[in-house]
Amino acid sequence: MAKLYFRYAAMNAGKSTALLQVAHNYEEQGQRVRLFTAAIDDRFGHGRISSRLGISREAETFDNGFDFEAALGTGEGLACVLIDEAQFLLPEQVRQLHRYAQTRRVPVICYGIRTDFRGEPFPGSIYLLALSDDLEEMKTICLCGRKASMNTRVDQHGVRVREGAQVEIGGNERYLSVCARCFYRG
Template sequence: MGAKLHFRYASMNAGKSTQLLQIAYNYGESDRRVLLFTAAIDHRAGTGVIASRLGAQSPALTFDAQTNFRAQPAWYEGVSCILIDEAQFLTKAQVQQLHQVAAVENVPVMCFGLRTDFQGEPFEGATHLLALAEDIQEIKAICACGRKSTMNMRLDEEGRRVTAGDQVLIGGNQRYRQACARCFYSGAAT
């Protein structure tokens, strides 16, 4: 059976990093080696650290727009799985490279990330993961109103919804929150 490119997506606070760290732990318990990556731009827990809001964390290699996942074949020797956090920051070329790693190197690649930004616009990495991944799964989260959360809302200092600005502004729960479509469009921040 061949390896696949997997994409697990969700809004904020759905437990994407927690699931990734649990998978890494499970591989480790079976004495299997995993390769962890996270976006260099995300340094909330420190550069090269994947951290869950529950407190679990692990060191990871970092990627940026210049990383070529096919240029380092030694990375994949003896690796049972590649796990990538913050996969929305991958480029189209990097998603294609990871798809090739799964197909050619026969190493499963599991990517975890957001599908859309605070304006409801797709991230480049997510768009191409949705196109190329052989296994796609939504991780569920709940809006403050109790409905299923599918959107990410950026907040200003007063807790109001922000509707314009740069696509990427790193921040945690004080800057963003998950929302259902109704709360997203109404601007309800509580």
């Protein structure tokens, strides 16, 4: 069934790995998928979806001016649309993807985080939580052993940062996945 899916988690839960596995599964069956990632995320090169496990592949990119409906067209011959770093979608882009899944009967699966290092929601995530037909929380673990559901930013010395721009691209050197208790305690 064609739906808009939002699969969310704290950082380091394997979202990109899962997306790449879904793409592989479709393609192994001879079906065509389109992969997108945020143009702003160039940690592994522009237009690359990469997993911490070492697998990666090229993807199309989206930015604030990107029109998904125009880019995807009729959906003829398309089995699935996969979007990494979905928190960077604009609210209108989430609406486009929801409308596309419903009217073109093509599943759209988005992977991303809900909140930033301050616990503030990303605009794209707010709309994904509101409009998605199917929500799935992916799990990862805090250093204390509890389920991590939040992200913290750290500086080059590992000290927690509490102020700054919402978006600062980085990986394990800049962010930690933590449980809510550690988020508020730290």
